[in-house]
Amino acid sequence: MFIRTLAVRAGVALLPLIAALAAPAYAQESEGDIIVTARRTAENLQDVPASVSAFTPETLERLNIAEPAGLQGAIPNVNIVQGRGSGNALNIYIRGVGQPDALQTFDPAIGFYVDDVYYSRIRGTQLELFDIERIEVLRGPQGTLYGKNTIGGAFRVVTQRPGQNARAAASLAFGDYGQQEGRLSGSGPINEQLAIGASVFMATRDGYVTNPLNGEEYNDRNVGAARLALAWDPSPNFSADIAVDYAEEQNALQLGQATSTLTTIGLVPLRTITTVPAWNFQASATPGLPNSQELSQGGVRATLAWELGDNWTVKSITAHRVLSYEDYIDIDGTTLEIGDVFVGVNQHQVSQELQSIYEGDRLTFVGGLYWLQEGVNSNQIAFADDFVTGFLGQSSFTRTISDELDTTSWAAFANASYALNDRLNVSAGLRYTNETKDYFRTTSTFFTTPLFNSTFAFRVSETWDDYSPMASLDFQATDNIMLYGRVARGFKSGGFNGRANSAGEEQPYAPETLLSYEIGAKTEWMDGRLIANLSVFQNTYEDFQARVGRVVTSPTQPIPAIDFAVLNAGELDIKGAELEVLFRPVPALLLDAQIGWLDAEYGEFFEQRAAVAPATGFVTLNRSWQTPAFSPEWTARFGAQYRFGMADGSGVTAGVTARYRSEHALAVDNADLSTRARFAGLWQDDYWLYDARLVWENSEGNLTAGVVGRNLGDEAYRTDGQEFSNVGGIRTVYYGAPQTWTATLGWRY
Secondary structure (H helix, E strand, C coil): CHHHHHHHHHHHHHHHHHHCCCCCCCCCCCCCCCEECCCCCCEEHHHCCCCEEEECHHHHHHCCCCCHHHHCCCCCCEEEEECCCCCCEEEEEECCEECCCCCCCCCCCEEEEECCEEECCCECCCCCCCCEEEEEEEECCCHHHHCCCCCCEEEEEEECCCCCCCEEEEEEEEECCCEEEEEEEEEEECCCCEEEEEEEEEEEECCCEECCCCCCEECCEEEEEEEEEEEEEEECCEEEEEEEEEEEEEECCCCCEECCCEECCCCCEEECCCCCCCCCCECCCCCCCCCCEEEEEEEEEEEEEEEECCCEEEEEEEEEEEEEEEEEEECCCCCCCCCEEEEEEEEEEEEEEEEEEEECCCEEEEEEEEEEEEEEEEEEEEECHHHHCCCCCCCCEEEEEEEEEEEEEEEEEEEEEEECCCCEEEEEEEEEEEEEEEEEEEEEEEECCHHHCEEEEEEEEEEEEEEEEEEEEEEEEECCEEEEEEEEEEEECCECCCCCCCCCCCCCECCEEEEEEEEEEEEEECCCCEEEEEEEEEEEEEEEEEECCEEEEECCEEEEEEECCEEEEEEEEEEEEEEEEEEEEECCEEEEEEEEEEEEEEEECEEEEECCCCCCCEEEEECCCCCCECCCCEEEEEEEEEEEECCCCCEEEEEEEEEEECCEECCCCCECCCCCCECHHHEECCEEEEEEEEEEECCCCCEEEEEEEECCCCCCCEEEEEEECCCCCEEEEEECCCCEEEEEEEEEC
């Protein structure tokens, strides 16, 4: 298999580099003095006047996190789970703002960056976290410094830069469901000016979901990834970083569970469900699709930095990325052919960012230009024979789709911070964004009776622009208390409906905007052994892009038309509070907690829908009573770990974690519009998850062995939902992992 071959070859290539390493070094996790670049310049995390959570490699190890979705619960008011129906997409919601649909025409609402390179699709973001320096999660709109599609926040991954100090690390993991993982990384100098680093990752795991009839497995994991980096410092005032990465996944279907009665287009029941069944990690039946989901992605990045004198730095970030995947997705989650689809996508993007940075005694300034060119081509096939069987003599239905989306986006931005005195700082910024999208789509529908066959095609183009301002004020009240206030505006691009199948659906939907007000306090006590950060915010979220399903009928159309409209909800009002605490009462004991409270509700959400009779005219539906998705009122995590020291200098660390989420909806359409009764399957009740770890380390601190348990209570909990009620009543939910145990072995220099 290519993935295993990739891992072996990369590992062999790294052996000479690792063998050349000399002195051992082991980093202890530190609560304070974490340096971040959330505002594009290096500063202490506690000095940033905004809500930012940062994770070092030691923190990720303590939290047992190997991929972004593992951060679920570690950040208040953040929902981050594997996307529905896909093993390589992330569904990220921050403070009630997100975009869960992986359809290639939908833009994300949370900006995802690796080494300051923007990933424009949510597919491919469930990547492996190996050989990284830190992760930064910025909560609230980040439009000024990061641009479009950061309306809810930004997720930043910063990888390790090769340097003159040689280092290496390797780890193995083995666990339940045939889990096998291997990580290998190393870097060191070639000469006094040039350093090289390389890393490789491989993971396999059997599926969590098994068909009891034939033993076939779903929801597995089979991934390989590698990265090569060069750091060149030819002079004290110039540096160049070049990195190349590649990843490949070959997974089985990511199968969900049907929670509602499935019917034909004529409402004849095909599979009746009267109560939502309990999930037992066994598929109720074998899907009729090939058991395959494949993805590959890669890219190259060049970052050049010139220091012009003592205060000015000019930086260039150039990147090219490609993404390709071929997915079979069983949306209905059964053997029935109602929501069976194939999606093949090829995406590429080129981006260029220029930054000019000034850092003086009182003034810090960041300004620049940004440009992105993206192309997305897709081919899709939808199979729904069971959906049409028996209706007007039909027995087969196939829909083929080809579309192309080209995006050109550019922006100019400036952000400045000025110290009015030793304790008071003021910051302000503005970004202008201009974006043009060109979209072509053709849809061909094939029924048993050729009379009903049709082809629908359209080409549209639209340009949007936006100004995203930000202003903040921070005051160092005492040496250990910093107070701040921040107001910021975010912008998410408009677009075109990638599910449009009939006239009228080709109209563009408008951009989203969000205005956020936030106040907070960052505090340190007891010589830095206690850190407590608090923030309170209120957001006005306008023109939220909501995908809803409808059935349109008319006297002249014997077969009901199914559409998937994207509506701009008028207003979504969100307010909340967040608390993050880290406390080390004694050197051996570390306690931490992250607590979030969120209140999200629609202020205005109306839909105009064509009346059934007469065919002309419209009716207005009020949707504002519905509950926003992925917005639990409470999120919380409580953790504790203690290190038992041994006489020989070695030690054993024991840690436990409890994570809580209150009741929340798993889809935008989560209740019946007529009766307002909840769709029971599209909700998750409140639940707790419990994790534990026990790790031994040697006296030098460079060798570890341990065992990690997750979801110790074997809780069955839903993480996402597919709502296509207008297609045979489809409501499918996806579940988190069951109880798992993993043994780990790590080594580092």
